[in-house]
Amino acid sequence: MRNKILPVVLLAALLALFPVPASAEPDEETLEADLAEAIAAVNDAQEQVEAAEDRAADLEGQIEETQARFDELKADLNEYALYLHTEGDLQQTNAILSSTDSRSLIDAMTYTGFLGNERAALLAEAGEVLDELEAEQAAHADQVADAAEALKDAEKAQEDLEEELEELRAEEAAGPGSDGGAPAAESGPGSGGGCTEDDPTTSGCLTPATLHVYNETKEAGFDHYVSCYRSGGSGEHPLGRACDWAANASGFQDVDASGDDKTYGDQLAAWYVNNADALGVEYVIWYRQFWSPGSEWRSYSGVNGTPAGDHTNHVHVSVR
Known part of the structure; x- marks a missing residue:
C-alpha cells in the first residue's frame, strides 16, 4: 500500500542584515568588515531560496505522482462504468458517473462492489x-x-556597501579637496635645527621651521585651537616638529x-598639501587619511579607533 505523505513544514531563516555604522563617516576597515558580513548574508539568503525552490519542486513532483495514481484508479472505474453500461445495471452506472467528488465516487464504488474495499481505501x-x-x-x-x-x-545591502566603499576610496585618493582660497604660505628657514624656539601653544619648544609653519598657518586665517610640543612618547611632537x-x-x-568643523x-x-614645499611639510594626517x-x-587606520587616534577631530602636521 502506498505510504501516506505527511505535510512538511519549512523553517524560513530570518536574515540579519548588517547596517552601515551610525557614524556619518565610516572608515574603510569598518566598511570592509560590514561588506564581508553582507556577502555572507547574501550567501545564506541564496541557500534559503534554493532550499525553498527545491521543496516547491519536490511538492510539485509528489502532486503529479499522486494525481497520476488517482487518475489511474478513476480510469479503472470508468472502464467498469462502461462495462456496466453495456452489460450491467443502468442504475449502478448512473451512481458512478454522477459522482462529483472523491467521497461520492468511493460511495458509488462501494455500492457497485467495484474493486472491493481494499481498492476503495x-x-x-x-x-x-x-x-x-x-494545501501545503x-x-x-x-x-x-x-x-x-x-x-x-540582502543583495541590495551588499550593493549599497560596495558603492559606499568605492566612494570612500575615491575620496581618500582625492584628499580633502580645496583649501578654501587661503593665501599661499611664505617659504621658511628650511629643515633642520633644534628645538630652540618657544612654543606659543605650550611651555615647550619648537624648531624654527615648525614655528614658521605655526605663524604662516595663523596668517592664512586658520585660527582654531592648536597644540604643538608634547613631552615624552614617539613621533615629532617631543622634537618640536x-x-x-x-x-x-x-x-x-x-x-x-x-559640518563647519569638518x-x-x-x-x-x-592648505598644508598645497604649500608643502614652502613650509617643509613632512606629512599630514586628517580624518583617517595620510x-x-x-x-x-x-x-x-589610526591607533585606537577614537577621534584622537583616527585624527578625525584634529589635523596633524609634521615638519622636516
Missing part, C-alpha cells in the same frame, strides 16, 4: 494525500516569496568632526 488515501499536498503547496508559495524577498534585500590643529575652534572634541579641517589639510610628499592621500 487506496483511492480514498490518494485523494486525502492529494488534498494535503495541494499553497502555503509554501508564501515561503518561497519571503525567501526571494530576503535575498533581494609637529602641531595638532583642532577642527573645533574651542579645542579637541571627543567626536568626529562634522570643512575647516578639510581646508587646513589641503599624505606625504610624492604620494597621494591614502587610508590611515
Whole structure:
C-alpha cells in the first residue's frame, strides 16, 4: 500500500542584515568588515531560496505522482462504468458517473462492489494525500516569496556597501579637496635645527621651521585651537616638529568632526598639501587619511579607533 505523505513544514531563516555604522563617516576597515558580513548574508539568503525552490519542486513532483495514481484508479472505474453500461445495471452506472467528488465516487464504488474495499481505501488515501499536498503547496508559495524577498534585500545591502566603499576610496585618493582660497604660505628657514624656539601653544619648544609653519598657518586665517610640543612618547611632537590643529575652534572634541568643523579641517589639510614645499611639510594626517610628499592621500587606520587616534577631530602636521 502506498505510504501516506505527511505535510512538511519549512523553517524560513530570518536574515540579519548588517547596517552601515551610525557614524556619518565610516572608515574603510569598518566598511570592509560590514561588506564581508553582507556577502555572507547574501550567501545564506541564496541557500534559503534554493532550499525553498527545491521543496516547491519536490511538492510539485509528489502532486503529479499522486494525481497520476488517482487518475489511474478513476480510469479503472470508468472502464467498469462502461462495462456496466453495456452489460450491467443502468442504475449502478448512473451512481458512478454522477459522482462529483472523491467521497461520492468511493460511495458509488462501494455500492457497485467495484474493486472491493481494499481498492476503495487506496483511492480514498490518494485523494486525502492529494488534498494535503495541494494545501501545503499553497502555503509554501508564501515561503518561497519571503525567501526571494530576503535575498533581494540582502543583495541590495551588499550593493549599497560596495558603492559606499568605492566612494570612500575615491575620496581618500582625492584628499580633502580645496583649501578654501587661503593665501599661499611664505617659504621658511628650511629643515633642520633644534628645538630652540618657544612654543606659543605650550611651555615647550619648537624648531624654527615648525614655528614658521605655526605663524604662516595663523596668517592664512586658520585660527582654531592648536597644540604643538608634547613631552615624552614617539613621533615629532617631543622634537618640536609637529602641531595638532583642532577642527573645533574651542579645542579637541571627543567626536568626529562634522559640518563647519569638518570643512575647516578639510581646508587646513589641503592648505598644508598645497604649500608643502614652502613650509617643509613632512606629512599630514586628517580624518583617517595620510599624505606625504610624492604620494597621494591614502587610508590611515589610526591607533585606537577614537577621534584622537583616527585624527578625525584634529589635523596633524609634521615638519622636516
